[in-house]
Amino acid sequence: MVVNWNGGARDNLRCLRSLKVEGLDESRIVVVDNGSEDGSREAIDAAFPDLLRIDHGANLGFGEAANAGARLALERGASAVVFINNDLWLPEGEGTLVRLARALDEERTLGMVGPRVLIGDADGGETDRVWCAGGRLDFRQNLSTLLGFNEPDGAPWNTTRDVDYVVGCALVVRRAVFEEVGFFTAEYFAYVEDVEFGLRAREAGWGVRVIGEVRAFHAPSTATGGGYGARRKWMQALNSVHFMRQYGTPTRWLKFGLYDVATLPPLLVWRTLTGDLRPALAKAKGLWDGFRGRRVTAEALRPGASRLWR
Numbered sequence: 001m002v003v004n005w006n007g008g009a010r011d012n013l014r015c016l017r018s019l020k021v022e023g024l025d026e027s028r029i030v031v032v033d034n035g036s037e038d039g040s041r042e043a044i045d046a047a048f049p050d051l052l053r054i055d056h057g058a059n060l061g062f063g064e065a066a067n068a069g070a071r072l073a074l075e076r077g078a079s080a081v082v083f084i085n086n087d088l089w090l091p092e093g094e095g096t097l098v099r100l101a102r103a104l105d106e107e108r109t110l111g112m113v114g115p116r117v118l119i120g121d122a123d124g125g126e127t128d129r130v131w132c133a134g135g136r137l138d139f140r141q142n143l144s145t146l147l148g149f150n151e152p153d154g155a156p157w158n159t160t161r162d163v164d165y166v167v168g169c170a171l172v173v174r175r176a177v178f179e180e181v182g183f184f185t186a187e188y189f190a191y192v193e194d195v196e197f198g199l200r201a202r203e204a205g206w207g208v209r210v211i212g213e214v215r216a217f218h219a220p221s222t223a224t225g226g227g228y229g230a231r232r233k234w235m236q237a238l239n240s241v242h243f244m245r246q247y248g249t250p251t252r253w254l255k256f257g258l259y260d261v262a263t264l265p266p267l268l269v270w271r272t273l274t275g276d277l278r279p280a281l282a283k284a285k286g287l288w289d290g291f292r293g294r295r296v297t298a299e300a301l302r303p304g305a306s307r308l309w310r
Helices: 009-021 042-046 062-075 096-106 175-181 193-203 230-247 250-261 264-274 278-291
Strands: 002-003 030-033 052-055 082-083 110-120 127-131 135-137 144-146 168-172 207-218
Touching: 002 009, 002 062, 009 042, 009 230, 030 042, 030 062, 042 175, 052 062, 062 175, 082 096, 082 175, 096 110, 096 168, 096 207, 110 175, 110 193, 135 193, 168 175, 175 193, 193 207, 193 230, 230 250, 230 278, 264 278
Parallel strands: 002 030, 030 052, 110 207
Antiparallel strands: 082 168, 110 127, 110 168, 135 144
16 A cells, blocks of 8 residues: 655656556555645546545545555455555566565564665666665664665675564555554654554564565655655654653663754754754754654644744
């Protein structure tokens, strides 16, 4: 299933075409649209008229949209749900989804799997650099680390490994996991929900694994600013505080305070000297808003809602 919010026609169509090349019938693909206004919803309708659609008419966030798509897939008898970001595509001829499904079939205690994800560009170009090979929850900067981020692709990342979480841009989840631990926590709206979902699954005894010999390509979307964007840094920081309130221990809070909060002043100085200050300020605002109990909302993300993003 694919969630779209102003993701652009090009990215969405490239993603959906790659799913069809994998052999998926349109009747097995769910697209959940969160009130897109950029023409992407209409482009999807024209190119793929037979896929399953959920149109929310408003931006309800990734978590709520992904949950709606997953519930529809499960209602139609799916034994597992595949979450694919609309800025991600699968390489042709490699049988990515079949190989991921096979990994789940071969080990009944394995709850969720994903491929190693390589960096692609906005035009569909493919690089040999890693975006992530799963994530490690270390309670430092941004709570967690994307394993292999920006490293050259190669043997260290082509290996299958257990991880703390699989990033939600390319994630396959067994039906029984939803039945036991539930769905994404929709209150996160966007960002950190995949980290929290992986933690809940592991705490329930499910295995979480990256199948390293399988790959996908990801060109981070501009819908929320992408990369080191102000919106993205605000959401990550705010949601990190809510995550810590639920799962923090004295040791975890100490690490989070030392590595994520106390490093803000030097980060602000460095960004002032070397580049755009807004993302760093947005992170500081996100932490402050999180400690004040605020939540990410569609209204807060609209253009002009903050002087830090357009």
